[in-house]
Amino acid sequence: MKYTHLGLICIMAVLIAAQPAFAQEKSGKEKYEARLKSLSEQFFAAQKAGTTIKGVLVEGNSLFNGTTEPQKNPYGKPYTDAEKKVALRSAERNSKVFLLGKDGTLYYPTVKKGQAESESLGAYRFDRVITDEQKLKKTLPWCTLVPMVGREIEVLGEVYPGYGGVKGLFIEALWFEGDYIPGK
Numbered sequence: 001m002k003y004t005h006l007g008l009i010c011i012m013a014v015l016i017a018a019q020p021a022f023a024q025e026k027s028g029k030e031k032y033e034a035r036l037k038s039l040s041e042q043f044f045a046a047q048k049a050g051t052t053i054k055g056v057l058v059e060g061n062s063l064f065n066g067t068t069e070p071q072k073n074p075y076g077k078p079y080t081d082a083e084k085k086v087a088l089r090s091a092e093r094n095s096k097v098f099l100l101g102k103d104g105t106l107y108y109p110t111v112k113k114g115q116a117e118s119e120s121l122g123a124y125r126f127d128r129v130i131t132d133e134q135k136l137k138k139t140l141p142w143c144t145l146v147p148m149v150g151r152e153i154e155v156l157g158e159v160y161p162g163y164g165g166v167k168g169l170f171i172e173a174l175w176f177e178g179d180y181i182p183g184k
Contacts, residue, residue: 059087060096
């Protein structure tokens with residue numbers, strides 16, 4: 001009898017201690033949803049004001065060594081099918097990905113100004129602004145840059161002066177049409 005009471009007390013203590021953890025998980029999800037809503041509002045306001053950046057993601061090695069010339073192709077179609085396969089494979093192998101702006105400006109995705117260390121931005125999950133229609137389809141609210149090589153995106157973020165004509169770009173959120181399926 002004595003051990004039964006002790007066992008019940010231990011079970012109750014575990015359940016009581018676990019409640020705040022469940023509450024934190026829920027509040028974390030709520031915070032993330034609130035952040036996405038705020039980013040969406042900021043993005044669409046910036047888009048309306050004309051301060052977002054639109055461009056096509058291109059792979060750096062082939063761009064700089066001259067094996068492809070996405071900047072000379074029609075906007076929105078930077079690669080032939082064969083070139084795109086090679087560019088995607090190179091990006092998957094940690095080549096840098098750049099944003100080739102509609103106006104021809106080349107942007108290098110980077111961390112926020114003043115942040116000294118970074119992680120590989122090729123694998124980083126960027127917050128994605130999604131429309132109500134995309135929400136109904138249960139579209140992922142994030143994406144990574146590597147599988148997006150060759151696609152047009154629109155970015156909310158900060159532009160830094162950069163060097164040699166290449167500007168730095170801190171991506172706060174991005175938007176694009178269509179589906180995003182990781183690994184495809």
